[in-house]
Amino acid sequence: MRIEAHTLARMLSRRRGMELGFKALAVTTLAIALGSLALLLLDAIADGAGRLSWQFLTSFPSRKPEEAGILSALVGTVCLILLTAVFAFPIGVGAAIYLEEYAGKSWFSRVVEVNISNLAGVPSIIYGLLGLELFVRAMGFDRSLLSGALTMALLVLPIIIISSREALRTVPRSIREASFALGADRWQTIWHQVLPLALPGILTGSILAFSRAIGEAAPLITIGALTYVAFLPDGLFAPFTALPIQIFNWVSRPQAGFHANAAAAILVLLAVLLLMNALAVFLRQRYQKRLNL
Amino acid sequence: MDETTALEVHDLNAWYGHTQALRNMSLSMMERRITAVIGPSGCGKSTFIRCLNRINDLMPGFRVAGRVLFKGQDLYAPGVDPIEIRLRIGMVFQKPNPFPKPIYDNVAFGPRLCGIKERARLDALVEESLKKAALWDEVKDKLHHSALALSGGQQQRLCIARALAVEPEVLLLDEPCSALDPIATGRIEELLLDLKKNYTMVIVTHNMQQAARVSDTTAFFMLGQLVEFGPTSQIFTNPRDKVTEDYITGRFG
Amino acid sequence: MTATTLHHLTRGRYRERAAHVLLFFCGTLSILTTLGIVAVLLFETLAFFREVPLFDFLTDTQWTPLFADKHFGILPLVAGTVLTAGIAVCVATPVGLVSALYLSEYATERVRRLVKPVLEVLAGVPTVVYGYFALLFVTPLLQTVIPSLSGFNALSPGIVIGMMIIPMVSSLSEDAMYAVPQSLREGAYALGSSKLQVAVKVVVPAAFSGIAASLLLGVSRAIGETMILAIAAGQQPRLTLNPTVPIETMTAYIVQVSLGDTPTGTIEYRTIFAVGMMLFLGTLALNLVSQWIKQRFREQVG
Numbered sequence: 001m002r003i004e005a006h007t008l009a010r011m012l013s014r015r016r017g018m019e020l021g022f023k024a025l026a027v028t029t030l031a032i033a034l035g036s037l038a039l040l041l042l043d044a045i046a047d048g049a050g051r052l053s054w055q056f057l058t059s060f061p062s063r064k065p066e067e068a069g070i071l072s073a074l075v076g077t078v079c080l081i082l083l084t085a086v087f088a089f090p091i092g093v094g095a096a097i098y099l100e101e102y103a104g105k106s107w108f109s110r111v112v113e114v115n116i117s118n119l120a121g122v123p124s125i126i127y128g129l130l131g132l133e134l135f136v137r138a139m140g141f142d143r144s145l146l147s148g149a150l151t152m153a154l155l156v157l158p159i160i161i162i163s164s165r166e167a168l169r170t171v172p173r174s175i176r177e178a179s180f181a182l183g184a185d186r187w188q189t190i191w192h193q194v195l196p197l198a199l200p201g202i203l204t205g206s207i208l209a210f211s212r213a214i215g216e217a218a219p220l221i222t223i224g225a226l227t228y229v230a231f232l233p234d235g236l237f238a239p240f241t242a243l244p245i246q247i248f249n250w251v252s253r254p255q256a257g258f259h260a261n262a263a264a265a266i267l268v269l270l271a272v273l274l275l276m277n278a279l280a281v282f283l284r285q286r287y288q289k290r291l292n293l
Numbered sequence: 294m295d296e297t298t299a300l301e302v303h304d305l306n307a308w309y310g311h312t313q314a315l316r317n318m319s320l321s322m323m324e325r326r327i328t329a330v331i332g333p334s335g336c337g338k339s340t341f342i343r344c345l346n347r348i349n350d351l352m353p354g355f356r357v358a359g360r361v362l363f364k365g366q367d368l369y370a371p372g373v374d375p376i377e378i379r380l381r382i383g384m385v386f387q388k389p390n391p392f393p394k395p396i397y398d399n400v401a402f403g404p405r406l407c408g409i410k411e412r413a414r415l416d417a418l419v420e421e422s423l424k425k426a427a428l429w430d431e432v433k434d435k436l437h438h439s440a441l442a443l444s445g446g447q448q449q450r451l452c453i454a455r456a457l458a459v460e461p462e463v464l465l466l467d468e469p470c471s472a473l474d475p476i477a478t479g480r481i482e483e484l485l486l487d488l489k490k491n492y493t494m495v496i497v498t499h500n501m502q503q504a505a506r507v508s509d510t511t512a513f514f515m516l517g518q519l520v521e522f523g524p525t526s527q528i529f530t531n532p533r534d535k536v537t538e539d540y541i542t543g544r545f546g
Numbered sequence: 547m548t549a550t551t552l553h554h555l556t557r558g559r560y561r562e563r564a565a566h567v568l569l570f571f572c573g574t575l576s577i578l579t580t581l582g583i584v585a586v587l588l589f590e591t592l593a594f595f596r597e598v599p600l601f602d603f604l605t606d607t608q609w610t611p612l613f614a615d616k617h618f619g620i621l622p623l624v625a626g627t628v629l630t631a632g633i634a635v636c637v638a639t640p641v642g643l644v645s646a647l648y649l650s651e652y653a654t655e656r657v658r659r660l661v662k663p664v665l666e667v668l669a670g671v672p673t674v675v676y677g678y679f680a681l682l683f684v685t686p687l688l689q690t691v692i693p694s695l696s697g698f699n700a701l702s703p704g705i706v707i708g709m710m711i712i713p714m715v716s717s718l719s720e721d722a723m724y725a726v727p728q729s730l731r732e733g734a735y736a737l738g739s740s741k742l743q744v745a746v747k748v749v750v751p752a753a754f755s756g757i758a759a760s761l762l763l764g765v766s767r768a769i770g771e772t773m774i775l776a777i778a779a780g781q782q783p784r785l786t787l788n789p790t791v792p793i794e795t796m797t798a799y800i801v802q803v804s805l806g807d808t809p810t811g812t813i814e815y816r817t818i819f820a821v822g823m824m825l826f827l828g829t830l831a832l833n834l835v836s837q838w839i840k841q842r843f844r845e846q847v848g
Binding site: 015016018019022023025026027029030031032034036037039040043044047053060090091092094095097098099102103111112114115116117118119121122123126127128129130132133135137154157161163175185186188210211214215216217218221222224227231244247248251252259262263269270273277 | 559561574575590673677830
Binding site for chain 3: 393
């Protein structure tokens with residue numbers, strides 16, 4: 001372009017300035033985002049680290065903040081997530097297998113796909129409403145561990161299906177074709193060839209799904225999980241509480257002592273999540289080599 | 294015949310990471326002439342032409358040694374801004390790459406980058422460039438339609454118009470017709486011969502007949518090296534190098 | 547064919563059939579879930595509207611179903627939801643887009659591999675933890691700058707929800723930008739663009755639909771957020787756009803009622819389903835529009 005030399009020079013230096021400016025903006029923005037995360041963690045640690053103790057982990061909630069603990073909540077969370085997994089894992093993986101290996105590209109498969117991605121975007125509290133009417137009232141399970149687990153299973157099902165499908169997709173077609181060529185039927189191929197190879201990916205995805213479920217409180221509150229539970233659940237139909245609900249309960253109280261408890265419970269919850277995510281990452285990396293192509 | 298050198302390449306070497314792509318290339322391209330670069334796949338034609346406007350700088354791990362002189366100034370000298378080079382040496386790519394914007398905005402993109410904002414001036418530039426690219430009559434009533442609605446040949450002419458709107462002195466064309474049908478190819482070849490009056494052009498092509506049809510000088514590359522370079526008529530009728538002759542006569546490639 | 551082989555094959559056929567049927571049911575469960583949600587919400591909402599006129603529900607400016615003087619206007623709850631979601635989007639959009647641009651066009655592979663997972667952590671923090679942060683850290687902090695800020699307000703949870711959806715906006719926008727073909731960038735560079743100009747004038751417009759879809763999904767997520775608001779926003783439904791006073795959102799209302807002793811079958815009980823229905827329809831609409839936009843984007847870029 002015929003631009004005079006000094007106009008060109010000015011234009012180029014202005015552009016160079018804007019490049020630097022943007023890079024500075026981006027770094028600052030990322031620093032703010034990540035810094036806020038760090039602030040959050042530091043805040044929780046500052047407020048709650050002092051309360052962490054064996055006593056805290058093994059006591060029931062109490063009206064006195066210093067004597068309160070998370071035993072019922074912790075046990076409730078563990079029981080809940082195990083029960084949820086019992087329901088959600090087989091059904092979720094089964095659905096993924098069906099959609100990936102049997103249904104193919106039919107219109108039915110498309111409808112189910114769209115449906116699943118919509119379900120993944122439904123607010124968790126709506127699942128709570130569903131659980132309330134269906135499990136608590138209609139099926140009469142009342143506000144129990146069973147109702148909670150069934151509700152949470154419905155919540156995480158879409159995520160398990162989506163991630164399991166992805167894991168199944170990473171298994172190369174050639175493996176299935178080789179199995180068919182040897183006379184195996186579809187189920188044998190899946191059970192003996194495809195699933196073993198896809199399993200690490202499926203497990204990773206499921207663990208991540210459950211780790212999200214552990215942090216959920218809204219649907220459980222809606223189905224009636226109690227916020228003050230000073231006993232351990234003694235069966236499927238027992239009332240229960242969970243860590244996030246206990247945290248919610250304590251945060252909602254005005255006394256600072258309970259706030260400290262909430263912070264300590266948060267640290268426990270984050271620790272549990274960290275463990276689960278680390279497990280998932282470990283699994284993914286350990287079995288990455290298996291599908292060496 | 295008035296012949297000044299537009300681009301001169303001296304001992305150009307280039308590497309992608311550890312792989313050497315160009316070895317000790319030296320040649321000159323004359324002003325207002327078309328220089329064709331031919332050779333079998335992988336001989337470094339595209340790499341070479343992309344060195345001339347430093348668009349290879351975008352590739353991580355790309356290294357260059359040697360000099361590329363444009364009107365006497367080394368493009369690879371430290372402190373030279375590639376943007377400035379690209380305003381004077383334009384490029385048209387193998388697969389037409391119009392922006393998913395209206396035709397008008399495609400052509401006006403370059404001038405707007407240079408700070409030209411007045412509507413009247415932009416309108417004039419757009420019209421002039423589209424006329425130079427022999428596309429104006431076909432699109433003058435649909436300047437605000439998407440460029441993606443055009444045919445392949447039209448899109449490539451649009452890319453040429455877009456490149457011309459920046460008023461470069463040199464136009465680099467990297468296999469501009471390989472994605473087009475013969476009729477569209479013919480139209481573009483006509484266009485290039487017409488543009489020769491005002492622009493220096495370097496065209497990479499894998500189609501020898503095309504090189505013979507449009508270019509004044511031809512360079513034959515093989516395995517990253519310049520094998521032979523000379524007037525097109527001489528290269529195609531009386532090549533000095535046996536390898537050139539084998540390629541021209543189709544014994545390989 | 548021997549007898550054992552035939553027997554084996556027949557068993558296999560039954561097993562294959564059984565597997566197919568079982569898996570089919572697993573596959574249809576998701577459809578049943580959706581039908582279940584719609585049925586439950588519809589059932590109770592229709593019962594609700596037999597007692598409360600739809601017009602009142604949509605236009606009354608007060609929401610007091612739990613008080614003696616009952617009003618059933620959903621506008622205050624909607625206002626609370628929209629206000630907090632709006633604040634969240636105002637926080638997440640610039641941060642998310644700048645991050646996405648930087649990670650897609652500027653950052654080296656090493657930086658991306660480091661920063662992206664850490665950003666994802668923001669999405670993985672349980673919402674009760676964010677609620678704690680909003681109530682006990684952010685609100686007091688903001689109160690030093692805005693003395694009139696009430697202890698429960700919309701600003702603090704709004705900002706924190708924004709933090710939470712940053713990875714959603716950033717990651718989806720970045721995917722959209724990454725998908726823009728390199729040939730378009732080269733075309734722009736060849737015309738003398740700087741990197742920023744290529745990013746802003748070519749990549750972002752080309753990725754626009756994908757970016758818009760990501761923003762809509764972010765809004766949808768913000769609207770569906772419950773615990774952060776239940777903890778930090780308050781329980782005073784108020785038809786206002788003032789972020790410094792307590793408000794109540796649709797989701798927090800459902801929590802409020804669930805925590806209480808509302809007997810089933812009463813009008814108060816039905817309100818949570820009517821509110822739930824609004825919430826469901828709102829997020830569904832946003833998700834569908836977002837998917838539609840992404841579909842069109844895929845067709846455009848090819």
